[in-house]
Amino acid sequence: MHRPPTAEAEVAAELAVVRPGLVPRYSAGLPGARAAVLTRLWRALSHEPLPWVAGRDPGPEGLTLRLGDGRRLHGPAPDPYATAAYVTAVRLDEVTYDDPARLMTDLAVAHGTAFATELDHSVASLALSRAGQEPLAAAWPVTDWEWEQRVVDGHPYHPNCRSRPGFSVAEQLAYGPEHGPLVRLGLLPVPAGECLVTGVWPSELRDGERMLVPVHPWQEEHVLKRSCERGVAAHPLMSLRTLALPDGPHVKTALSARLTSSVRDISVYSISLSATLSAFAETLAARLDGLLHFTRTEGAITADSPDLAAVLRESPQMYAVAERGERVVPVAALPTTDLPGSPGWLADFARLALTAGLRLLDLGVALEAHGQNLLVVLSASGAPLRLVYRDLADIRVSPARLARHGIPAPALTGRIVTDDVTTLRRKLFGSLVAGALAGTAGSQAVLREALGTAVRDLPRTPDLAALLEQPLPAKALTLMRLSPGTPGDQWTGLPNPLR
Structure with a gap:
């Protein structure tokens, strides 16, 4: 059967035109990229409640999935917390697959064709991301954006870890943080009367009676289809649509492209709540004895459209004491250091993160504390001191729990x-434990040891009991991509590393 050109081939052809010197490294990196995506996909096939998987049979030689149509899919024993690419091939009946996109195509499940296209993009973009990398410098980065740009492989568990459909090779090289570019953000003037502004919009982003809205150049060209005469250079952070401005603040832009799972626009709903959430977070931080800080939202703006909006936040670096040699490091960047391999370090970090997360949960706030939103302040010697959290748009707030602690509920509405109780615990445990801590540990064995040490001295609350005794909740990321008609998050339960 004739197959259309793959994203791997298309990227190779484009790369030969725009950056021919990278072609050999890109081609050499494809097998490793396929294994990295296949490992993430095998995690999903092994643990998510996919309706066409009729049963799972572990054995001495790995795991066999019984499919609803009678076929058998066999692969290695799964480690749901592994970040290394340990799955190089799986076998569907008598056919061996090392290509996740080809496997998904031949599984022939509902909505699998579109997902296979995304997997194809993920492999190609991941190989491209790795192709331009040089060995990491021994010295740690000084700036916040340099830390962010060390995260090359994207989401540690999502098969679409580097899927960027709609981005040409030239655009990936120009805008992808792992490629280290300097990006020109457009400044689009919009009459003040057409804008919803919360917080304080700075004077340098005003022009008389017009507001200057920062716009990502991809959004300028592909969505707004207009160019901005004025602009400012900025460094892209790991989320790609958020960038560090020269004078320090971070700007989150609308980017109406599907990256990983979601279209990255900014809803009018989130703009309307941003100032309220930022002020509320400051009152919460005061109750945490310095364990955790929230980056303050300085201002947010929308021209009544999720395609034209922006949020200005202070840099997390505000919470490091430079005179003491402290650094603020995104948790997703920790595996690029030698810290997680140090004896006891991961247990100390897990204890800090769980203490702060569980205290907030008891107060009534569940954080989306994955490796991108959560940062850790390190001492000059690398010891974890305290935490910083950014981007409040996806937290969950419980008025009943707040009331039990005498905390006035902020004026919030909607999904937040x-x-x-299940929703609150899923939000925190799925992001912090199954996400940030697991991704830092890199395997079930290491995670088990770190958590086992970390939880010994924690207060035995009902939330901690649920964490210790129940399967660990995690977003069913592949099920979500294969269920386009089902809104919201879907979940699965992973083997509890503490049981």
């Missing part, structure tokens, strides 16, 4: 407000 819930008293459902």
Whole structure:
């Protein structure tokens, strides 16, 4: 059967035109990229509640999935917390697959064709991301954006870890943080009367009666289809659409492209709540004895459209004491250091993160504390001192729990407000434990050891009991991509590393 050109081939052809010197390294990196994406996909096939998987049979030689149509899919024993690419091939009946996109195509499940295209993009973009990398310098970065740009492989568990459909090779090289570019953000003038502004919009982003809205250049060209006469240079951070401005603040821009799972626009809803959430976070931080700080939202703006909006936040570096040699490091960048391999370091970090996260959960706030939103302040010697959290748009707030502690509930509405215990625990445990801590540990064995040490001295609350005794919640990322008609998050339970 004739197959259309793959994203791997298309990227190679474009790369030969725009950066021919990278072609050999890109081609050499494809097998490793396929294994990295296949490892993430095998995690999903092994653990998510996919309706066409009828059963799972572990054995001495690995795991066999019984599919609903009678076929058998066999692969290695899964480690749901592994970040190394340990799955190089799986076998569907008698056919061996090392290409995740080809496997998904031949599984022939509902919505699998579109997902296979995304997997194809993920492999090609991951190989491209790795192709331009030089060995990491021995000295740690000084700036916040340099830390962010060390995260090359993207999401540690999502098969679409580097999927960037809609981005040409030239655009990936120009805008992808792992390629180290300097990006020109457009400044689009919009009449003040057409804008919703919360917080304080700075004077340098005003022009008389017009507001200057920062716009990502991809958004300028592909969505707004207009160019901005004025602009400012900025360094892209790991989320790609958030960039560090020269004078320090970070700007989150609308980027209406599907990256990983979601279209990255900025809803009018999130703009309207941003100032309220930022002020609320400051009151919460005061109750945490310096364990955790929240980056302050300075201002947010939308021209009544999720395609034209921006949020200005202070840099997390504000919470490091430079005179003491402190650094603020995104948790996703920790594996690029030698810290997680140090005896006891991961247990100390896990204890700090769980203490802060569980205290906030008890107060009534569940953080989306994955490796991108959560940062750790390190001492000059690398010891974890305290935490910094950014981007409040996806937290969950429980008015009932707040009331139990005498905390006035902020004026919030919509999805962010819930008293459902399962929803609150999923939000925190799925992001912090199954995400940030697991991604830093890199394997079930290491995670088990670190958590086992970290939880010994924690207060035995009902939330901690649920963490210790129940399967660990994690977003069913592949199920979500294969269920385009089902809104919101879907979940699975991973083997609890503490049981």
